[in-house]
Amino acid sequence: MLQKEKIDQAIQILNETNTDAWLLFARETSDINEPSWGLVAPAGVVWQSAILITRRGQKIAIVGKYDDAAYRASGLYDDVIAYTQGIGESLRTVLTELDPKSIGLNFSKSNTASDGLTYGMFLQLQDLLNDTPYPARFISADPVVSRLRGRKTKSEASRIRAAINTTMQIFADVTPRIRVGVSEREIADWMQARVAELNLGYAWDKSDNPIVNIGPNSFPGHTPPSALKVEPGHVVHIDFGVKREEYCSDIQRVWYVLRAGEARAPQSVQKAFDAVAQTIEEGAKILRPGIAGWQVDARARQVIIGAGFPEYQHALGHQLGRTAHDGSTLLGPRWERYGDTPLGIVEEGQVFTLELGAMTDAGFIGLEEDVMVTANGCEFLEEPQTRMWEIGA
């Protein structure tokens, strides 16, 4: 069971990071997602609920009555406490028994995936533990959550691979449907129908998943597909990711639609494709345990600039897992908006995207690959796109 694997891993990481206990505190998780909840819990919750995991291996859940059955049935915890009127008393009792010297809470300025505690819930926790020593022992659990979320277990890795395989199959199936006269909207609708047929979810909002860009007048942002249609001489770009059993893929592919008489894409398009593909290759070459995220981005940035293209206005790669943007160590530049995530050190078992693009007068050339960090380097999780996919006129 995935949650069992992750709880075992959490206990190990609490020891590594010298953290006595990790306290998750959430409510109404179907409205406000707590990104760590599903890693260590069998189901969502309605009322204020706490999960406590300690470095000594204790695992306790305190949930509202009606939510408790699924928690008991999971067998994940030493104890499941159900309350009716309020969580305060049980929480104080459990903390007093465990008496942790440091208590990691899920908040982080930089890392969304470690930032599931709302400000109101933080204030409530302080109220509930008023007159106890525990609020003074709160620390950010980001070092725990980042490691835990990054290091994929066997179950997680196999779910990501399954999501990626399905995505590649949908790319293969959509290729013959990219023809002159077909619109961005029609391509997206067809892909979304496949997602529904296969009973998959989306790696990000359905409104712009897939992102489809046809030709030079389509802007490659987070925007819904338009009515623009394929014409000969256009580049078609698709950015697409599915969610399958809670785990995501995130891949970009490009096609070139030949004009009458053309045997291949024009030189300017080919040059951009080669520069983008080479940048990804160079990034992958240096991605390995121990390197800082920003160093991988800096190398890639150097390659694309060296090839005569403008630098991309985003990070080279983000982690991939339960979400497309899975937080923590980022292969990105040290810009304000990224906080300290580019300073993170790459670890074995992490899954990253490698992605960038270049504009041409035929359209946007964007590629994105998913790679897993191995003991000495990284491994592509799908066949990377290394040549332009051409569509006959």
Place this chain on the structure above:
Amino acid sequence: MLQKEKIDQAIQILNETNTDAWLLFARETSDINEPSWGLVAPAGVVWQSAILITRRGQKIAIVGKYDDAAYRASGLYDDVIAYTQGIGESLRTVLTELDPKSIGLNFSKSNTASDGLTYGMFLQLQDLLNDTPYPARFISADPVVSRLRGRKTKSEASRIRAAINTTMQIFADVTPRIRVGVSEREIADWMQARVAELNLGYAWDKSDNPIVNIGPNSFPGHTPPSALKVEPGHVVHIDFGVKREEYCSDIQRVWYVLRAGEARAPQSVQKAFDAVAQTIEEGAKILRPGIAGWQVDARARQVIIGAGFPEYQHALGHQLGRTAHDGSTLLGPRWERYGDTPLGIVEEGQVFTLELGAMTDAGFIGLEEDVMVTANGCEFLEEPQTRMWEIGA
């Protein structure tokens, strides 16, 4: 457009509540939902983004590059500012220009729907506005958000009615499928297949939606349907809600499966049904603008106890809207876990559930109706269940 209606309403409520400005601050909204975001924004965001609405009617969005196109296209804002490296400078500039004396942020101890600001984002906001007067002007936007979310506009009311109509149709369609030998899981699977066919979403987690309880051995909690099968003499209880165009329904219905020779449910079952239905009716009779939430609950609690049944271990009713549990004023008892939400005053245009149950030796009798508060009372949004639905043996 719904967001236009809600922004206009927000400006009016800022004036009512004497709040200068409402500041929404979020990132990666597809991972951590900001419950207010969709009320006033046309799309989710990836990077830190701010929406500012003032009592004077100014509307400004600051979003990351690539997210901005949908914001501009919406026409909802006076200005859409796109940034590349960091949001700080734009945010400081805009706040300095507007110079609001009070700035409502989305945090609340009691009210999940007003608590979309994470603790990490709160800390980040303090950092970004360090050395400005603005952190000292932060207040909870809960009074604004609660009113805004509660008072349904025309578009919102019509979406809720559509969700409810679809739900009632699915209840009607599932009725002939409730037969001796059919399991909880089979009933749930059939209903979920209808949800997929109709391209609907779920009002709460799919894992326990619908909740199906067959007979006296099925516990009416937030648990997945089991393998228990319908037998003659069983009560069948279903709690089900869909999401359609972002708005929800939440309804409970009960059936009684006749034994050979029975013409109707036994006296003990009928007595419980009548007590539950009457409690809802009495609650609806006093639900009107101006009454406090806990007063409605107290009246209902008195009725069910008076009929000889134990009091229910939850609130009589919650608001319904973008989520099944829509936060703010609750028709509930003044228990710790409900914070100050039972103290809220009922307003016209709010939509509430009225729900409770009673256990019998044939199974759980639970009913839940959805009502809208009118100028003088409330209106049922569907035909309430006032008699047991009987299934021939």
